[in-house]
Amino acid sequence: MLLASGESTAAAQRLTALHADHAPAVLRLLTVLTHGQRQSAEDLLQETMLRAWRHLDAVPAEADAARRWLLTVARRLVIDGVRRRANRPSEVHVDMSWIAAGDDTTGTALASHAMRQALGRLSPAQRRLLCEVYLVGRSAQEVAGRLGMPVGTVKSRTHYALCALRTSLKAA
Numbered sequence: 001m002l003l004a005s006g007e008s009t010a011a012a013q014r015l016t017a018l019h020a021d022h023a024p025a026v027l028r029l030l031t032v033l034t035h036g037q038r039q040s041a042e043d044l045l046q047e048t049m050l051r052a053w054r055h056l057d058a059v060p061a062e063a064d065a066a067r068r069w070l071l072t073v074a075r076r077l078v079i080d081g082v083r084r085r086a087n088r089p090s091e092v093h094v095d096m097s098w099i100a101a102g103d104d105t106t107g108t109a110l111a112s113h114a115m116r117q118a119l120g121r122l123s124p125a126q127r128r129l130l131c132e133v134y135l136v137g138r139s140a141q142e143v144a145g146r147l148g149m150p151v152g153t154v155k156s157r158t159h160y161a162l163c164a165l166r167t168s169l170k171a172a
Contacts, residue, residue: 033078048074118168126161
């Protein structure tokens with residue numbers, strides 16, 4: 001949105017006032033909702049204020065109503081973050097400590113060979129699922145749509161495929 005210089009100054013002053021009046025309360029709420037993770041709470045506060053800037057005309061003029069609006073936006077950002085993380089299966093930690101640290105080319109070749117062997121031991125369905133989620137980077141919902149199965153099934157099969165891959169890598 002392109003504003004005239006007078007409108008821009010008024011908008012900046014309003015946002016500055018909103019931040020000065022309400023940022024401490026919003027940050028307290030975000031700190032509680034992020035279980036004390038100060039950096040995450042500050043990032044979410046910044047995103048809340050950015051949303052207020054983008055939708056300044058939707059922020060109520062009354063102080064109490066403006067605070068409720070900002071707190072609602074902040075709470076929804078936290079909820080969206082939780083849903084986004086819950087939508088992706090957890091990453092697999094593969095212990096590569098057995099590869100010599102000094103020899104990068106050899107270590108890479110050994111790790112690549114071990115991974116190919118471990119993937120080869122999986123069923124074709126498990127390989128396809130892991131490729132869709134981790135190599136292509138699709139969400140569980142996208143994979144469910146592509147494969148024609150429920151999202152919960154995709155998540156559970158991904159979990160079991162990762163367990164099988166982990167077991168296979170330990171055997172290697």
